[in-house]
Amino acid sequence: MTITATHINYYHICHRKLWLFAHGINMEHTSDTVTEGKLIGENTYTDRAAKYTELQLEGVKIDYYDAKNKVVHEIKKSDKMEAAHEAQVKYYLYKLKQYGIDGATGVLEYPTLRHTSQIVLTNEDIEVIQQWETDILSIIIREDMPPVINKPVCKRCSYYEFCYC
Numbered sequence: 001m002t003i004t005a006t007h008i009n010y011y012h013i014c015h016r017k018l019w020l021f022a023h024g025i026n027m028e029h030t031s032d033t034v035t036e037g038k039l040i041g042e043n044t045y046t047d048r049a050a051k052y053t054e055l056q057l058e059g060v061k062i063d064y065y066d067a068k069n070k071v072v073h074e075i076k077k078s079d080k081m082e083a084a085h086e087a088q089v090k091y092y093l094y095k096l097k098q099y100g101i102d103g104a105t106g107v108l109e110y111p112t113l114r115h116t117s118q119i120v121l122t123n124e125d126i127e128v129i130q131q132w133e134t135d136i137l138s139i140i141i142r143e144d145m146p147p148v149i150n151k152p153v154c155k156r157c158s159y160y161e162f163c164y165c
């Protein structure tokens, strides 16, 4: 199967969420963390489409890629799940490298917080990402659903009612 940036993102948020998504149980809505970044991007930076290109590689779709400077721009609303956001951008850089685009960097943007983070991919990151891929596959092939995590993030998760009601 193809591992996508969404798998990487969910792996860093909750293994149950990853498992549910991978098993086709999809309860996404527009307030979900993955889609909200796109909405913010469209609403906040209306000239983005003219400056950057959308890039689609196996398993990843980069909404805003600055091909001239080799920079991935990822826009998010809240930094509450910054580790997952960073992992997602690193995965973009990893896939770009696999496709022969070396030295690309990332910028994680939180326009409503006026905060940005620079993201680079190190050799150590590559080994870590390969481990993420192995872990993700082992979680997905489990027959039983991973347990609920009972964390604050659950309240903002699209699977909240599924998990707790």
Ligand code: SF4
Pocket: 013, 014, 015, 016, 017, 020, 147, 148, 149, 150, 151, 153, 154, 155, 157, 158, 159, 160, 163
């Ligand atoms: S509600 Fe919580 S336990 Fe359930 S999938 Fe979402 S993050 Fe995981």
